Amino acid sequence: MYCSVLNKISKDQLRRNISRIFTQSQALHDIEVQQGHMKLIDEMVCDENTTSTNNGTFSWPMTKIGTTAEIPCHAYVATRYCSPRTMGHPEMASSQNMSSQKCSPFTGIWQEPDMSQCYNTEWITRRLKDIARKNIDKGNINNISKEILDISQKSVYFKEEHIVLTVEILEKMVPLISKVYANITVSNVLRCINNLINIPEEVLAGAEEEKRSANRLLDLIQEIPEKIPLEEQQVTAIYSNLGIGVSKVNPDTFDGLFYGVSYGTNDAKEKTMVPKVLMITLLLTIYDSPNPDQQEADAKLMASISLPRSLLKHLKDEERSSVSRITFFSMRDDKLYRVTQNSSTKQNARINSHVLAASVPDIPMGNLNEPVNISFNLIHQNARNLQCVYWDESPGLNPHWSPIGCHISRHEPGKEVVCSCDYLTSFALLADIYQNEGETENAFSITSNIGSGISLAFLILTIIIHVCFRNPWDLMSSKVLVSLCSSLAVTNFIFLVGMQSYVQTMAGCKAVAALLHYFLLTSVMWMTVEAFHVYLSVVVVFKTCQTCFMKSSIFSWGIPAVIVIITLAINSTDNYIKIAEV
Template structure:
């Protein structure tokens, strides 16, 4: 078959495809026993035997169950085997039952990122090249052995490279490294790495791939200058943007591979004079040949700054165990080789000047921190240099006398240290593990000493964001106890408030009381979740922690919404000139308070207003008291953020944890109607209180109590004052009169 069939743009290809489609359609549709209509489409012609892939659409009048579809279609096209000539023989026909399309997918390579649209099997997806819109990249949708859609590898050969650096790195990565070209490749890579600040995730991956090839070739291990150059190359790569390194690890696992290349380089270097040291800005390596028979221990010191990286002092190694003056470093005991053995007496150290390649490492099954404030969940970050220690070709574990690592803190305000090492898992992200490591000494604001019974890459995890804004442990503990005690007392007050309003129907016949009941329920659930959910057994469990976080977030938002509804209702009663009627008002409030989606829609009706201002002062004081009660105390949080003052943190904790108690005091203990209701319940009632008279079908109060203690008037129902000032606003009617939202109803 001619090569012309490989190019869909040629007229021979078009003519051939048209002829095949016509011949197949005629054969299938002209069969005497055909039970349907057939339309075929040539989708692609593949090599090596020029397989013609067709999609045949069958509109059949025969009902076929899913198990017999394949055999039915096969029987329908059996005569296709007779469609052949001497030039184009049909060797075989296969039927694959296709189920769906290859899904939309985004891929990236040295030519950029490509977004592939869904297509059926045996069809091409074509997208423009990112850096050359004239050309296109293609990708065919194939099938797996079971007939399910499966993407083939993209063909981006017609596209341009992302940039010249990417093109050169691609060429280096595709070159077989041997002794004849190793020097040139390493030199070119060093030159390119100096532009790492503009590297893409693909550039990082290609660089790591070239380093891996050079280490396999191995000539640099015995050449001091080449080893120095490789350390510089690796240090330059660590200058790449942090987000690019993170993306490269996510897509290509390049960070894990980079860490392994550093270990390989450190273990492979053969120092010409017994010791090798290379100090660059982001990476320092030191190798020391030791005598196991006369080993008195080794102290390695590193000078590392979070902002400046590794200082010019870099790494210093001295014999013996001497922690004096160590900022960050390693102390290996004199008994080390008694456990390890003397077959590989070469010790290697690596110090990272930044932690970019470890940002994707996850924390799992860590030991409890040294200092654990009650129920304070930390956010752990690496708070010091990452130090790697190894012995050539030896897996060091189970040391009788542990190795001591000292980490100088990058952030002096952090706390709760955890000594960890990085585990490379191969199939998933790198992990931090604390197995075999413990905190020996922690000096806040200075350093932490760790003891480990094995060797690898070690780091110090600490609570960088320190919940509590730099508070002392005593203050953290005090605030924790205040929170729990306050929430417990608040929960009791809320339950008593709900009990009071549910027991006495007259207290809950109006909208303000019903709004208050919903607010109490939201706050009560919030306190329950805090008391029960904010415990170690949930915070240490990922699923439990997420459930508690979502539930607490929801009920807090609900409580805030009900506070907003309270404020809105007060606005209608105290400020609004016109009484506003809302159909299904309480239902809309519930939707807003519990679902957060339904907005209130209302229509207004004009009435007259009195010019009586005699009770403005009392109304203002009552409004302020209720505003403070229903949320103004949250303003203390603004001043408590970021260590804004210990006083405000205590005020915020006290007032907000006791909000339920305040509601109980203002709406039960100081509420005249609640007092009288309980007195009647307990048989100690005064002459029966004159409440509003209600007639059948009458939904609006017709009479109002006038005797209320002035001292308690501010905290009961502000609407009495509105009635006194604006008697015209009380609309009397018979039958089913519409109710108007105002605090006057709270007298009932």
């Protein structure tokens, strides 16, 4: 309530005056508000208020005098104390318009907000450790999953320790999901994992290096649709980063299956992806349906996977009898896959699609009679050098995307790519990071060849001049120079002839690499001899002898040969070949 004149009036008098005004109000009488329905609440408060700081804009609710308001702020909370109004308070300065002052002493004064706890994550650590110490069973999994979901809302502020603790808790929950309602898994556990994917990539990478947390999280994502109870024919769920689909199947009547997912951009927040469509249905329903609306929905899918009718026919009898479901999951991007890759692997390409996965639980599905077709809409439409890839976790290799067994069966430039693969696993579409890499690589190759050709021509010219116009064996300097030029000339020749696209065999590649290694080393050695000879000629009075050049030749041609032979002998010559991983 506001007043135009500040009067010295007691609290009881003010209450009586306000009560009389409401009792005698004709407006309230006209709308049939009875006196018994009115109550005067005697509270002294700080009014609603908005503040702006470097941490953002915050709206403070009406708060009782003598108490502290708490509102969410980044990782934790911001606080602000509501104090009683006193005549000596700075906000009572005479410069303020007295006609707009709130009537004293029944309104309070907001103190400065305390933002010191906005990024405090100790509460996250404390709550996660408390949950980790609990024994999780089907009786308390619902409450605990809700609690862990609540904590995961702040996942963007998680540290490596929080990721490790959360994954450990989820690993205790997932084995129990077959014993509880599917809604608990979909609403709590899956949403929690979805929130974890929002964690900054560098923090996830640290947790992966420490406890393989990202890899374990991928295992959980694959395990959830395998264990979730199928109360109906299908279970589907989709969130901003993650979606799953599960369908009951009968091996004897299996007629193909389709899984599709689409994400759309949230207009309220740029770059935030929100789910639009998720479907899992029989193959015939999608492709043979005369319903144009259904066909239009299919066309708008960002990614889809269709399983052939013959998928289960090649299974043995004992395997067929154990098949009861087929599982799918999709991911908006490959963040978890990226952090599980070896940090030393050169990332010269990126995933340009959503990630789709399909599996038959506990049965490896490879060498299929009919391929699995995976359709991707391109995220970056101008990307080039596309490859269909699958996630390879073969023993002895670092996990990586591999193109083996997959190929592009249809490509609409800038729109859609259809991949065909002969097994079930995680699939994606790989593209060059740099869209003009092909032109750049071609220009670089031409420039390198021209430069090497010019260098080779002048090296040969130098050798001819020394041989034809002076006897190179009379002077030590001429011998060293001719030897150095010969080594460099052979190096350039090998580069021009051997570093071309037609050298694609493994043996040819190893031979070129070994020869380049040898002649580059000999060139360095002859440069060392040349430098040493110049030093002797300038600083030391030195008489050239025949044995000096012999020793220099053994040094310059022999030591590189030993190095290359040892390199060839170790690891069965595989040190001269790089198996590309993406």
